[in-house]
Amino acid sequence: MAERPEINGILETSVYVDDMDIAHDFYGGILGLKRMVAGDRLFAYDAGPEQTLLVFFRGHTGADVPTPGGVVPGHDTSGSGHFAFKIKPETLDPWRAYLRENQIDIISEVDWPAGGTSLYFKDPDGNILELAAAPLWPNYLS
Template identity: 75%
Template sequence: MRIGLKVKPPKVGGILETAVYVDDMEAAHTFYSNVLGLERMVAGDRLFAYNAGPAQTLLVFHRGHTGEDVATPGGVVPGHDTAGHGHFAFHISTDELQAWREYLKHHDVSVISEVVWPAGGTSLYFKDPDGNILELAAPPLWPNFLS
């Protein structure tokens, strides 16, 4: 890999999918489907895929079952895995913060931290059944996340 070349990269269109790794697929499905209300689009032995918004997919992988390459009719998907707890954030609107606080409490999901960012946005942090750290983030947060 050449680092430091003065060649401008092609544009990235955004993050299409993000992944979290879990030990208990059924507990994860109950949480992501029944508590967070995400529609499962794919169910397999090693992964579930959820609709997380327009052109956004949350992949829930069965930890320890994704390290090997997988041959598909279209090509080989390289193996991957992680250890420890992951993190990702869902975008919410500012006017939904209180509704989310109440909704999570109703489902016995504890908000473990609430952060008001220097830009003025607010994040609610909580855990999924496997201990992954999830965030509900209301703008403004990052310079590219204003509304």
């Protein structure tokens, strides 16, 4: 039996939205992420070193997409999604103030047993976003 190769992390995570322009105003404007790709069905944002947030146009990604390098299988979701951004613990209060100033309600705040804190809020499409300050998971300590 072959030895299992190592996984080196998550390169991309995705969220599905109903209005790409409103999504860009939120992710590019409010959250300040740099858009690296802008297409009809996909925006890709720099979410940190070697990390990419994919924002897909809900209902427009179910079909396979042929590319010069191969076929990207179709995918789509319904309902709200969830993902978390890593933040430094000392930025919790500035993030609370910034979200409040931008009329973004913090819908929940969780103090984790390991000592970290998460702030939860929604994007314009109702997806649940999290700002997570370490320590949270055993592999996320700083």
